[in-house]
Amino acid sequence: MSWLLASADYLAVLLRLVLSAGILLTVMPLTIYLERKGSAFIQDRPGPNRAALFGMFRLGGVAHVLADVIKLVSKEDIIPGGVNRFYFKLAPIIVAFIPLTTFMIVPIADVVRLTDTFATPMATLEIDGGLLWFFAMTSLSVYGVVFAGWASNSKFSLLGGIRSTAQLLSYEIPMALAVVAMMLTYGTVQPNDMVRAQGELLWGFLPQWGIFLQPLGFILFVTCAFAEINRVPFDLAEGEAELVAGYHTEYSGMRFGLFFMAEYMALVTSGALVVTMFLGGWQVPWLPTERLVAEAGTLLPVVLGGIAFLLLAAAGRLIRHYQLYTRGRWGDARDKEPLVFVVLFSVLALAHAGAAGAAWGAVLPGWLPPVFAALVQISVFTGKLLFLCWCFVWVRWTMPRFRYDQVMDLGWKNLLPLSLFNLLLTGLVMLQPWGRQVLPATPVVTLLLMWLWKRYLLPAQARMPATQRLVVREEPTA
Amino acid sequence: MKVERVKPGVGIESTYLWHVAKGLGVTVGHTVRHLFGGEPVQTKEYPEVRKEMPEGYRGKHRLLQKESGEPKCTACMMCATVCPAACIHIEAGEHPDPKVEKFPVTFDIDLLKCVFCGMCVEACPVDAIRMDSGIYAFADFQRDDFVVHKDELLRTPSQWSDPV
Numbered sequence: 001m002s003w004l005l006a007s008a009d010y011l012a013v014l015l016r017l018v019l020s021a022g023i024l025l026t027v028m029p030l031t032i033y034l035e036r037k038g039s040a041f042i043q044d045r046p047g048p049n050r051a052a053l054f055g056m057f058r059l060g061g062v063a064h065v066l067a068d069v070i071k072l073v074s075k076e077d078i079i080p081g082g083v084n085r086f087y088f089k090l091a092p093i094i095v096a097f098i099p100l101t102t103f104m105i106v107p108i109a110d111v112v113r114l115t116d117t118f119a120t121p122m123a124t125l126e127i128d129g130g131l132l133w134f135f136a137m138t139s140l141s142v143y144g145v146v147f148a149g150w151a152s153n154s155k156f157s158l159l160g161g162i163r164s165t166a167q168l169l170s171y172e173i174p175m176a177l178a179v180v181a182m183m184l185t186y187g188t189v190q191p192n193d194m195v196r197a198q199g200e201l202l203w204g205f206l207p208q209w210g211i212f213l214q215p216l217g218f219i220l221f222v223t224c225a226f227a228e229i230n231r232v233p234f235d236l237a238e239g240e241a242e243l244v245a246g247y248h249t250e251y252s253g254m255r256f257g258l259f260f261m262a263e264y265m266a267l268v269t270s271g272a273l274v275v276t277m278f279l280g281g282w283q284v285p286w287l288p289t290e291r292l293v294a295e296a297g298t299l300l301p302v303v304l305g306g307i308a309f310l311l312l313a314a315a316g317r318l319i320r321h322y323q324l325y326t327r328g329r330w331g332d333a334r335d336k337e338p339l340v341f342v343v344l345f346s347v348l349a350l351a352h353a354g355a356a357g358a359a360w361g362a363v364l365p366g367w368l369p370p371v372f373a374a375l376v377q378i379s380v381f382t383g384k385l386l387f388l389c390w391c392f393v394w395v396r397w398t399m400p401r402f403r404y405d406q407v408m409d410l411g412w413k414n415l416l417p418l419s420l421f422n423l424l425l426t427g428l429v430m431l432q433p434w435g436r437q438v439l440p441a442t443p444v445v446t447l448l449l450m451w452l453w454k455r456y457l458l459p460a461q462a463r464m465p466a467t468q469r470l471v472v473r474e475e476p477t478a
Numbered sequence: 479m480k481v482e483r484v485k486p487g488v489g490i491e492s493t494y495l496w497h498v499a500k501g502l503g504v505t506v507g508h509t510v511r512h513l514f515g516g517e518p519v520q521t522k523e524y525p526e527v528r529k530e531m532p533e534g535y536r537g538k539h540r541l542l543q544k545e546s547g548e549p550k551c552t553a554c555m556m557c558a559t560v561c562p563a564a565c566i567h568i569e570a571g572e573h574p575d576p577k578v579e580k581f582p583v584t585f586d587i588d589l590l591k592c593v594f595c596g597m598c599v600e601a602c603p604v605d606a607i608r609m610d611s612g613i614y615a616f617a618d619f620q621r622d623d624f625v626v627h628k629d630e631l632l633r634t635p636s637q638w639s640d641p642v
Contacts, residue, residue: 041512042505045521219495330526394509398501 012120016108020124023382024103024272028264029065031389035264037061038393056333056340069257077253080153087151092251092258095144099265102137105130106272107192109282109377110289112370121192122282122374130189134273135176138228141266142168145237145247148259152250160246163404164237167227170411171234175224177419178217181426182277185213185439195281199288203437207285210278213436214426216443218278220419225270227411229263232396236404271388279384282377289373296369297362303376304356311349315342417453421446531612531637536596538613539587539626540634542606549632550606553580557598557607565591566598585628589616612637 037060040047048064057063079088109122127133142165149161183189186197202208211218227234238246248259275281284292292299322338329335402410425442429435512519522529531537542550553570571583598607611634618624 038509041509044508044512044519046519046523394502394505395498398505399498 008118009120013124016120016122017124019122019378020103020106020108021100023108023378023385024100024265024268027268027382027385027389028261029062029069030386031264031268031393032068033062033065034386034390035393035396036064038390039397042394042397052334052337054333056337058334058337072257072260073254075253077255080250082153083250084151084153087147088250089255091144091148091151092248092255092262093144094147095141096258096262096265098137098141098144099262099269102134103265103269103272105133105191106269106276107195107281108381109374110196111192112374114367114370122378123192126192128190130191131179131183131194132189135179139172144262148251149247152247154250156244156249157247160237160243160249163243164230164247167230167234167237167407167411170408171224171227171415174220174411174415174419175228177416177423178220178224179277181214181217181419181423182210182221184423184426184430185210185217185436187430191276191281195276195283198280199283201286202440207280207283208436209280209283213439214278214422215440216418216422216446217426218274220415220422221278222274223410223415225274226392226395227407229266229270231263231267231392233399233402234407235401236407239401267392268385268389271385271392274388275381275384279388281384282381284376284380289377292373292376293369296372297359297364299376300364300368300372301356301360303372304352304359308349308352308356311345311352315345315349318342318345413454414450418446418450421449421453425449531614533638535612535614536594536599536609537637538589538611538616538634539592539598539607539609539631540611540636541585541628541631542608543632549582549585549628550604551582551585551602552578552604552606553582554603556601556603560597560601562595562597563591563593565589565593582628585631587626587631589624589626590621607631608636610636610638 037047048061049058051061051063051067052058053063053066079085104125105123105127107121107123111119111121113119125133129136145161145164145168149157149159149164152158182194186194188194188197198207198209200208202212206212226232230237237243238248243249248256251259318338318341322342326335326338422442425446426439429439429442432438544550551568553568555568555570558564558566558568565588567584567586567588568582569584570580573579573581594609596609599609613634616624
């Protein structure tokens with residue numbers, strides 16, 4: 001039997017590898033879709049809505065993402081003269097490799113205990129280092145940017161690469177300090193233990209999510225995450241007005257495609273880390289894993305019935321959509337697309353309702369409750385992740401770009417001292433046995449310290465500059 | 479003019495986050511209104527829906543006809559002379575009717591050369607050429623196809639139903 005258990009271990013490793021890579025690589029194109037559609041909605045446009053698979057399935061614009069990929073793959077891959085070919089080709093590989101490997105430590109569900117002897121964690125990589133892996137890998141992504149900027153033999157690429165490098169290095173520090181504060185808060189470097197700790201209740205009713213315990217840490221980490229993945233408002237590395245496209249100016253075809261996809265993979269990975277540390281990871285609020293497993297007998301039919309209801313509601317909405325907008329709109333097969341999905345959703349709803357009926361009151365086989373719990377947690381995790389991705393898109397289409405010196409000011413003069421004070425206070429508070437109960441209040445003290453620091457403690461020249469807004473008023477001419 | 483110096487914002491105003499939150503509120507408002515059908519989308523779905531051009535818009539040229547169906551043009555060459563892009567090419571012929579002096583045998587306009595200034599319309603003494611077709615999109619596969627001839631110019635209708 002030992003060989004069976006050993007092969008089960010290998011199978012489990014393979015399964016969770018496929019699962020977490022699968023989540024990352026499906027959420028990534030969805031984020032690109034969210035970006036295109038979200039920006040359209042924010043700007044009162046309809047967004048991409050024409051391309052259709054097999055001349056029929058527009059999928060609300062998702063077909064455009066596939067069309068984009070086909071375009072990028074089939075384009076000519078130009079390597080300009082005078083580039084360092086080795087580093088030129090290496091750079092996109094590094095940049096795309098990093099977010100994939102960083103995502104590996106993110107637990108997408110709690111440890112699955114199938115039998116008394118067999119249990120598997122649901123993060124691809126379970127190492128003692130835990131979040132230190134995240135520090136190690138994200139720092140490496142600078143190399144891709146540096147190589148791309150330098151090897152391209154182009155001024156724009158070089159300037160973009162330098163800017164990006166400086167920015168990545170500057171924001172690494174407050175980001176790491178924010179994460180260290182989280183490690184102190186939960187007393188562990190293991191992402192899965194962290195998520196587990198977030199299932200407990202604060203003051204008896206609030207889940208101990210990082211965002212409630214460490215609101216300031218959350219803001220610090222998210223701000224730095226924006227800077228780390230070179231996104232608006234910190235995307236000066238590709239400021240079109242100044243630098244064409246920054247470090248990937250000289251790239252074309254699928255090499256550019258790799259940079260592009262790496263950007264979104266990095267976004268998803270950052271989102272996953274924010275979810276893991278601050279939004280309770282795979283935790284269903286007020287439903288820890290043990291209860292999910294124990295009450296699977298009642299929860300399974302409820303969840304299945306809920307899914308059936310949602311599918312029916314979606315089908316109804318689609319019928320209305322067909323009547324209002326789609327009927328006769330294009331004059332080809334695309335008009336009939338909603339009807340196909342109405343049929344599909346109805347059949348699926350029936351199947352789910354049937355399954356719910358079968359599961360109601362039935363005795364579940366022993367392997368089902370843990371698998372059910374894991375599936376629920378994976379769905380919850382993915383839902384939180386998609387929400388985070390939407391937030392990244394949302395911020396991008398809201399805010400203008402910072403000026404370069406403003407980025408550096410924010411990083412070194414504000415975020416760094418803030419994260420240091422935050423770390424100091426978190427450490428002091430967590431020394432007390434009642435530490436976590438008062439932790440949500442520490443940002444007040446941190447901000448006070450920060451104000452004192454900037455106003456009085458710094459050397460005179462570096463103190464808060466007396467910036468004044470100039471208001472020009474026209475005086476009425478007599 | 480008076481320049482006033484105002485103290486920077488204090489408290490939450492100074493953190494920049496407050497304004498970020500306000501901005502996020504604005505954008506999510508647009509998104510939600512769009513999702514639930516409240517926001518008027520300004521986009522025209524182009525090939526199916528075309529924009530109605532405003533009156534006075536200078537589009538593709540057209541030649542007007544007499545009641546008999548002949549071109550109004552008398553081949554006086556005013557338009558060809560005034561054209562800054564030299565894109566109008568007219569060959570005059572003698573009209574069979576002795577009361578009419580000349581008529582255009584060919585009347586070609588090279589749309590690739592045309593700058594759509596409307597001077598030909600201004601110059602025409604008999605109101606034979608106008609640019610009120612409202613056609614702004616003409617794509618083709620060959621350069622030669624962009625030279626429009628007399629027949630096509632005569633066939634082109636006005637965008638507005640009742641040309642004066």
